[in-house]
Amino acid sequence: xxxxxxxxxxxxxxxxxxxxxxxxxxxxxxxxxxxxxxxxxxxxxxxxxxxxxxxxxxxxxxxxxxxxxxxxxxxxxxxxxxxxxxxxxxxxxxxxxxxxxxxxxxx
Numbered sequence: 001x002x003x004x005x006x007x008x009x010x011x012x013x014x015x016x017x018x019x020x021x022x023x024x025x026x027x028x029x030x031x032x033x034x035x036x037x038x039x040x041x042x043x044x045x046x047x048x049x050x051x052x053x054x055x056x057x058x059x060x061x062x063x064x065x066x067x068x069x070x071x072x073x074x075x076x077x078x079x080x081x082x083x084x085x086x087x088x089x090x091x092x093x094x095x096x097x098x099x100x101x102x103x104x105x106x107x
Contacts (some may be wrong), residue, residue: 010033040103077101078099
């Protein structure tokens with residue numbers, strides 16, 4: 001039996017400079033975006049993952065790539081996205097890319 005994998009893009013609201021570059025503005029409040037249920041994974045990434053372009057100027061289709069993945073360990077998910085980025089860009093990623101995958105393995 002194969003499980004269906006849905007990919008949802010969470011809107012985190014405003015974007016901010018990278019952590020540590022500038023102080024977080026006063027008055028910024030944390031915002032709940034949902035729960036990570038057992039068996040679900042969350043991929044956090046910098047803009048370099050979505051802004052990567054191929055030689056024709058097309059952006060990397062991150063959501064499409066993730067939707068095609070099967071249940072993977074977080075390490076394999078990150079490795080797969082990185083490999084797909086390298087294929088998409090012909091091995092030349094022009095911007096920095098950070099990827100972090102978290103999975104809830106609780107029963």
